[in-house]
Amino acid sequence: MQNLALQLQDLVVGYPGRVLTSPLSLQLPVGSRLGIIGGNGSGKTTLLKTLMGIQSPLQGSYQWKPGSQFGYVPQESHVDPLFPLSVSDLLKMGMLKGLSRFRKTSPSYRKAALSMLEEMEIPEREEALVRDLSGGERQRALIARAWINKPQVLVMDEPFAAIDHRFKEKLWGIFSSWQRDHELTLLIIDHDLNRVINQVDWLIVLGHRGTAVGPVEEILKPETLSHAYGAPLHVHRENGQFQVHFL
Amino acid sequence: MSTAKTVSFRYIFYSLFTGLGIFLVAHSRPEETQLFWGNSDLWREPVLAGVFCGFLSALLGVYILLNRIVFISLAISQGASFGIFLSYFVAGFFGISLAQSPISFIAGLLVALLSAMLFAWLRRARRIPDESLIGLIYVAASGLTILIGDRISEGHHNIDDLLFGNAVAVTPYELKIIAGVTFALALIHLVFRREFLYASADPEFMKIKGLKVKFWGIFLYFTLTLGITFNLKTLGALPVFALMVVPPLISLKRAQGIREAFLVSLFLGILIPPLGYYLSFIYSFPTGSSVIAVSCLYTLLSFGETFLSRLLFSRKG
Numbered sequence: 001m002q003n004l005a006l007q008l009q010d011l012v013v014g015y016p017g018r019v020l021t022s023p024l025s026l027q028l029p030v031g032s033r034l035g036i037i038g039g040n041g042s043g044k045t046t047l048l049k050t051l052m053g054i055q056s057p058l059q060g061s062y063q064w065k066p067g068s069q070f071g072y073v074p075q076e077s078h079v080d081p082l083f084p085l086s087v088s089d090l091l092k093m094g095m096l097k098g099l100s101r102f103r104k105t106s107p108s109y110r111k112a113a114l115s116m117l118e119e120m121e122i123p124e125r126e127e128a129l130v131r132d133l134s135g136g137e138r139q140r141a142l143i144a145r146a147w148i149n150k151p152q153v154l155v156m157d158e159p160f161a162a163i164d165h166r167f168k169e170k171l172w173g174i175f176s177s178w179q180r181d182h183e184l185t186l187l188i189i190d191h192d193l194n195r196v197i198n199q200v201d202w203l204i205v206l207g208h209r210g211t212a213v214g215p216v217e218e219i220l221k222p223e224t225l226s227h228a229y230g231a232p233l234h235v236h237r238e239n240g241q242f243q244v245h246f247l
Numbered sequence: 248m249s250t251a252k253t254v255s256f257r258y259i260f261y262s263l264f265t266g267l268g269i270f271l272v273a274h275s276r277p278e279e280t281q282l283f284w285g286n287s288d289l290w291r292e293p294v295l296a297g298v299f300c301g302f303l304s305a306l307l308g309v310y311i312l313l314n315r316i317v318f319i320s321l322a323i324s325q326g327a328s329f330g331i332f333l334s335y336f337v338a339g340f341f342g343i344s345l346a347q348s349p350i351s352f353i354a355g356l357l358v359a360l361l362s363a364m365l366f367a368w369l370r371r372a373r374r375i376p377d378e379s380l381i382g383l384i385y386v387a388a389s390g391l392t393i394l395i396g397d398r399i400s401e402g403h404h405n406i407d408d409l410l411f412g413n414a415v416a417v418t419p420y421e422l423k424i425i426a427g428v429t430f431a432l433a434l435i436h437l438v439f440r441r442e443f444l445y446a447s448a449d450p451e452f453m454k455i456k457g458l459k460v461k462f463w464g465i466f467l468y469f470t471l472t473l474g475i476t477f478n479l480k481t482l483g484a485l486p487v488f489a490l491m492v493v494p495p496l497i498s499l500k501r502a503q504g505i506r507e508a509f510l511v512s513l514f515l516g517i518l519i520p521p522l523g524y525y526l527s528f529i530y531s532f533p534t535g536s537s538v539i540a541v542s543c544l545y546t547l548l549s550f551g552e553t554f555l556s557r558l559l560f561s562r563k564g
Contacts, residue, residue: 052455072455083313083448084502093445096456101438129503145452155455 005030005068005153005185006051008213010060013043013050020046022211023060028202030065030152031179033186035196035216038206039229044189045075045157047206051187052155064153071146073156077138081131087141088126091116094145116144119174121167135162143171147178154178155187172199197242205229220244250507256559257501257511260552261545265518272529279529290524296417297520297538299429300478304490305498305516306436307474309509310467312495314447315377319366320491322381323359323475324484325388330358332395339399356476360469362388367468368461417481428477432470443467444505482520486538490516493542497549501556519545 006028014020020043028034036044049055051062052072071094079085091113092099100106117123120140125133133141139162146154154175160168178184190196197203203219205212207228212219219225220242222235232247273280283290311317334354338345345351362384370377417425436443445453446463454460478487494515495508502508523538532540 054451054454069457070455072452074452078449078451080313080315080448082315082499083444084499084505084508085448086504089444089505092441093449093452094456096441096445096453096458099441127504 003030003065004028005032005065006034007063008060009062011050011057011062012059013047013055014058015046016058019058021206024204024211024213026202026204026213028185030185031183032202033175033179033188033200034202034204035200036187036189036204036206037191037193037196039208042206042208044206047204048155048157048187048189068153069149069151071149071151071154073139073142073146073154073159075157075161077130077142079130083130085130086127087117087122087130087133087144088113090130090141090145091148094147095149098149112148116148120144136164136167139163140167150182152183153185153187157189158191159188160190160192193244194242197244216242250504253501253503254507254510256556257552258514260555261515261518261548264548264551265522268522269525272526276529283525283528290528292417292419292422293534294521294524296422296425296481297524298517299422299425300481300487301490301494301516301518301520302513303429303432303474303516304478304487305494305512306433306509307471308491308495308516309498309512310443310447311471311491312499316381317492318378318381318385319363319471320475320488321484322366322385322388323363323472324479324487325385325392326362327355327359327476327479329388329392329395330355332392332399333358335399336395352480356473358388359476360472363468363472364465367465370464421481425477425481428473432474435470439463439466482538483535486520486523486535486542489539489542490519493546494519497545497552500549501553515545 004027006026008024008026010023010025012019012021012023024047026034036047038044046055050057051064052070079090088105092109095109095112098106098108098112113126114123117126120143122137122140122144125137125141128137130138130141139159143156143159146156160171163171175184175186179186186200188196188200197216197220201216203212203214203216205219205225205228207230209230210228212224212228220235222233225235225244226233229246234245234247236243236245311319331351331354334351335345338350366380366384369375369380442458442463443466446458446460447467450460450464475487475491478490482490494512497515498508498511502511519541520538523541524534526532526541527534527537530537
């Protein structure tokens with residue numbers, strides 16, 4: 001049997017009285033990249049929250065590989081600005097179980113924190129308050145928090161919001177290196193359709209008329225995507241890169 | 248500016264003003280001041296009890312402010328009132344006297360705990376604003392207290408003591424209990440500081456990381472209720488409310504880190520009650536009101552602190 005990170009069986013997500021997806025079934029291998037795309041209000045974040053156990057599915061079920069640990073990058077920081085939390089505190093949230101109960105910091109935390117902040121190019125912001133960071137810095141700090149304890153699954157809800165173009169490109173390289181070294185499974189929501197379809201190997205398309213799930217090559221057919229989005233579109237490949245144009 | 252420097256500056260600022268206040272009062276009322284220092288056996292236990300209460304209130308108050316639930320202490324106090332009245336009502340029904348019994352206090356504590364647990368459970372499970380939930384608990388407990396209060400004949404004096412505090416009559420035994428509760432709760436908060444803080448700051452993320460957010464929320468409210476109920480008995484509801492709001496408010500206003508927030512809040516929590524007792528003795532004010540007045544005075548002082556700090560340190564950016 002294949003080494004699966006996640007299995008969906010006729011999973012339907014939404015809220016009582018508001019169904020957001022048709023039944024989703026998927027077998028996602030360990031180390032894959034799954035992109036979740038769709039219009040505003042199509043249920044992308046609700047699907048992620050359901051898979052993270054924050055809310056219950058309306059129907060069907062899902063199963064993660066036993067023992068999987070998760071890192072999560074939200075759309076925006078949920079930390080109340082009233083809390084005078086520093087970036088260092090934020091990182092400690094990501095590796096709570098590895099911290100010493102009585103000491104301020106432990107050597108393992110110091111090493112992991114420095115390495116993460118350097119990778120995110122914000123090493124000088126370790127003691128800055130989260131509320132004082134710029135949008136892009138905050139997003140980098142949230143990615144660092146999600147990855148600091150090297151989870152098996154990294155779930156990201158629009159992680160590129162507020163991040164500059166250069167670092168966006170760099171981030172995909174960083175994700176690749178994490179996947180290469182740690183067999184990381186990546187779930188990502190991104191509004192930039194043409195970027196995400198060229199970076200992932202599996203797709204869930206949540207459209208207003210229906211959903212489509214499967215490997216990218218299978219999903220990126222005009223009839224499948226048109227049906228999901230409910231709009232005519234054109235898909236073509238240029239220099240090995242997929243491009244989708246709505247007509 | 249580093250945390251150590253900021254904290255030191257804030258400690259020095261408030262210590263200097265406290266010292267100046269004591270000096271000015273002593274200068275204007277020399278006889279009463281002499282009487283005060285000459286009768287330390289009269290106020291030693293109450294002042295020490297006030298210090299413990301101030302410390303505990305300031306510690307718990309940081310969480311209360313960060314969770315944006317400042318009126319929870321009043322709702323919990325009201326829950327305790329209902330429990331106390333209920334115990335007297337039931338005892339009266341069976342013809343039992345509770346005059347020298349700890350049962351009424353235990354009943355108050357239990358109902359206060361129930362109220363807090365109910366709040367902790369509902370606040371994350373339902374989409375009801377926190378203020379509405381707190382208001383609902385407060386109104387329900389107040390209404391029931393008035394209903395039952397009308398039907399009991401015994402123990403109004405004991406109830407007043409339990410609810411509004413008897414700040415000047417703390418026995419060495421009571422002081423030991425207050426010290427024990429303060430030490431136990433402070434130790435719990437030191438050991439589990441990260442769980443309490445992180446579960447409050449970003450519950451969704453911490454739940455995904457495997458932290459039992461609901462459990463830590465309920466445990467936090469459990470400690471809040473214990474602290475509030477024991478403090479009520481010493482200081483009374485309003486002074487406890489003031490000590491839960493003012494030191495954390497002043498501290499968080501300019502805190503550049505969570506450590507600083509706690510250190511400054513605890514320092515102010517220790518500083519305010521003794522000064523309140525001192526002024527109460529010198530000017531014959533009711534002690535609880537004096538503690539509240541001193542809390543307000545420190546709030547005003549905090550504006551001066553902000554101004555001075557900007558003046559001294561703004562160039563460093």
